[in-house]
Amino acid sequence: MESVGVVLIMLLAVVVSGYVVRMLPIALPLPLVQIALGAVIAGGLNHGVVLDPEFFFLLFLPPLLFLDGWRIPKAGLFRDKFVIIELALGLVVFTVLGMGFLIHWMIPAMPLAVAFALAAIVSPTDPVAVSAIAARAPIPKRLMHILEGESLLNDASGLVCFRFAVAAAVTGTFSLASASLTFLWVATAGLAVGAAVTLIVSTAQQWLSRLVGEEAGSPILISLLIPFGAYLVAEHIDASGILAAVAAGVTMSYVELTGRALGSTRLQRAAVWDTVQLTLNGIVFVLLGEQLPGILRNAVASVEQSGHVNPWWLAAYALAINVGLAVLRFVWVWVSLRVSLFKTGQSGVPTSRAQWRLVLATSLAGVRGAITLAGVMTLPLMLPGGEAFPARDLAVFLATAVILLSLVVASIGLPRLLRGLEVPDEPAERMEENLARHESATAAIAAIEKAQHALLHDSAEAELYSDAASRVITLYQARLDDGMGQEGDAQQLRKTDDVERTLRLAGLQAEREEIFNLARQGRISDTVSRKLVREIDLVESRYR
Incomplete structure (x- = not known):
């Protein structure tokens, strides 16, 4: 049981280090804070x-x-x-x-x-x-x-x-x-x-x-x-x-x-x-800190060995x-x-x-x-x-x-x-991204049209599926049209995207808070709230 306790203390040190590094008045790298916490665990708490x-x-x-x-x-x-x-x-x-x-x-x-x-x-x-x-x-x-x-x-x-x-x-x-x-x-x-x-x-x-x-x-x-x-x-x-x-x-x-x-x-x-990754990275440096007291105790012998x-x-x-x-x-x-x-x-x-x-x-x-x-x-x-x-x-x-x-x-x-330091721009990376966006949008439109024809063949509600397909295709067509403008237009579009991103993030945050509020009031179940919040988080990850 003692070894389990040591592991739990080390995991706690990893969690605490993330908060400590943000509260320090000076910017220190996370590994140094974790090493210090490991030394405290080994020296102060006798959990080497x-x-x-x-x-x-x-x-x-x-x-x-x-x-x-x-x-x-x-x-x-x-x-x-x-x-x-x-x-x-x-x-x-x-x-x-x-x-x-x-x-x-x-x-x-x-x-x-x-x-x-x-x-x-x-x-x-x-x-x-x-x-x-x-x-x-x-x-x-x-x-x-x-x-x-x-x-x-x-x-x-x-x-x-x-x-x-x-x-x-x-x-x-x-x-x-x-x-x-x-x-x-x-x-x-x-x-x-x-x-x-x-x-x-x-x-x-x-x-x-x-x-x-x-x-x-x-x-x-x-x-x-x-x-x-x-x-x-x-x-x-x-x-x-x-x-x-x-x-x-x-x-x-x-x-x-x-x-x-x-x-x-x-x-x-x-x-x-x-x-x-977070856990193992943190434990590695906490372990390093836990070895310090024992290593320092051998410092006297080290001095003698050096002559x-x-x-x-x-x-x-x-x-x-x-x-x-x-x-x-x-x-x-x-x-x-x-x-x-x-x-x-x-x-x-x-x-x-x-x-x-x-x-x-x-x-x-x-x-x-x-x-x-x-x-x-x-x-x-x-x-x-x-x-x-x-x-x-x-x-x-x-x-x-x-x-x-x-x-x-x-x-x-x-x-x-x-x-x-002025880091040179990487135009090749931007060009690859633009190419990928253009090609993926083209492929998406083709797939939507193919799916639309299949639905029309199997269903009598032709107008409903046609309207739905048109709305989805419009989103991808807008992406293709955005890539056809000149550089000045592209800069303007990027500014527009930034504004839209800000507004979308604000709206998603309001949605999330309202769902949590409904769950706290008992008006929706925790299962439904988790599902909806996860969907919002996935959409938000795209814009962040």
Whole structure:
């Protein structure tokens, strides 16, 4: 029962954090508030949680990475695939080498293999943390897509480097050829497993639905189970479960294009996944906060392991590692950008100078999160000979400090750095939207006319169906006519749409309040009120 109580307290902390962040006089990102509440729970209420890294990876990462892969814009992901791969693979290796030697130079008491392990586990950015920071910073869409793609893919490369560094620390040997082959297997097999699991499960579900039907909630439950299945299968064959969950989510977005799911199912599934995302994201950072008191209690031992007595050396090390990570990231991004611009110029395509603020923002946006914490907690306690693993407590403390400092720096720096930045318009996106609206309206008119003819053939009330069809067609015809005007007319129409939107929202709000009032007076049942309010909410979601 005690474990159930801890879970309920953590869920309550997630709920409370949403209100606290809105009441604070200064703008703080939600993850920092949740970390603080987790520390209060562990330190003040004595409800700490022993973090099992394997359990953490299985319970939290698959659904979150699956959802990120599902919802990430695929056009941007494949358009900038080379940039993302450079960040997710090249930058990780560059960071591991650079920071490994730097950490060993700063802390000679930490063996080189352990320093490489620490550098490897702080090299991948965290998709949950990146998304949380982006919610409060005006990051351009394309840059955000690149950061999301990087954070989804660099976990595998960072964890593989971490695994081999730990093995080198334990055994004293390292093979570059073996590491390269292992990474190739881990990445390709993980991606293949994720895509295969989604395709197999989706095909089986559709076949069973056509054969015997299904319960309303079955597709939602199946979508929740797919990421766990992909993760477990991949881990069973020693592939990357993280990449399998990402690949499963990306594949799911293409399965959805078949349009076989009912509209109501999509609405309900979106609500369920939004709740899952909110809950797991919050618990991840609350868990991180709950680990802080225990990590701080080992700070004294960490100071002794570093070869110093003054505990302020720990803060100096943490600050130096964060600065080093930012500098390495800035150098990599700047050099990669210069090379890309040079290649583009050589091909004859006109190029424009990149804004230095975007390059610096890309460096600050390298936020570390729960993956770093869970990974560093897997460091073994003992060596094969029975000796304590060297500098383990120090590595855990420094990794945790990197997480906190990267969150704070990004939360404070990104909004100020990007303030007033002129983001170029994306005309292609607007053109695609206009095309989709035009084509969908044309198809709707054709379908209405076809349905009208079928009704007229089967019914004697020809005039009634003709009038109804004319009214519906008029709505779609107005959309087609709106798209035929000049730019000035289009601006005027957009202003008209804004006014209409305001009036419609006011009317919907009045409807909702009256329905609630009738229900409170007992003049309508709660069943009827829920049905009508849901209909109003669905209409309102279109205008919001």
